[in-house]
Amino acid sequence: MHYRTPLLALSLLALWQSPAFAAPSTACNGQTLSKTFASGASWNLCWAVRPAEGIVLSQVTYKAPNNAARRVLGEAALSQLETAFDDGSVAPLMLTTEAGFGGNNLQTLTAPDCAGGTLRADNGRNVLCETTRSHGYFYKYTTQRQGQLLELASHSQIGARNYSVRWRFFENGTIEPSVGLSGELPVVDATAAQYGWPAMKSGKIATGFTDHALWRLDFDLDTTHANDVVEEITSTPTTDRLRKTKAITALNTETGRSFDPETKRFWRIRDGILTNGSVGQISYELVPNHYDASRANSSNASWLAQDVFFTRYNACEKYAANNPTSACGGNVSQFANAESINQQDVVVWYKQSYHHLPRSEDSNRISTVWSSFQLLPRDWHSTNPF
16 A cells, blocks of 8 residues: 555646646647748648737748748747836736737727738638738849748737737748837826937927837647757857857757847757758747847846747746746746756747837827847758749
């Protein structure tokens, strides 16, 4: 009998742990959407609406001309957004305490909202605009090639602010998530000149603010989700700044990392096995943006202390902050608790921070402020497929 208690305890522990690290679903979550360009390149994905995140994409697959289709992302969405004002005040979290980007906050779109595109409906409401656009040169040398992209856009109204969430899927495999802010200036004060800018005819001061948007990107490269590898790549200049030395370091455990303009630090998520048929292992590179706002953390919050977090997939880790599931940590800094991410299912939590000092042109209506980054195929092919 004295052997049964430890065995029972181990069995119960295994049962308790198994849901957290259960494999993510490979089924389509919601409605399918596909785009095939004239070149033969194509994107296929699924999309659905959730109350907090708004539009959620899943099973995102890319195919280059004369190449096999490969999955890039198992799931992708905005996972939290906070506004911190320059006077020290902080607005409620948009996704979890302000009723989210979905539900009644997700706007019903009309034809003028989707000029030249196609409206997509969820539960009888048009909430997504699908458009194909030209984006200019793929390349221009002895020959030239123009390219196209697929754009998916939705809009959420939260109080006096309007947020546009835009996904661009380029013909060459690049993905560009973006969030755009419009609406009315959020805080106006008559005296706090040190925190803002005179933006009203009355002379009132519009307070400056920083938007922190965190994206959740579950990479499931190709057919197998659980063999991802994260690498940090740096190019460090020599003392005389005439040369740069490349270094590649594998990140083997969950961690948070910050940008470093001096070493041109960036990251890639690669498949642990599959190559491009030549010397490279297929991967996607995270191309950071807004280095000037990196490490912005005016509220000294742990989930904003790093610019990017890498964690192992856990079904209950949904929101970068104010995560409601009791079985998980409360925010992404707690998700990163040193579990192995080597040859595992990796989730990337990427922070976009943008500081906006208002100007007179923002009075009455803020001209849309866009903040974006890119996911770029690296060694996805052995040569340029175009």
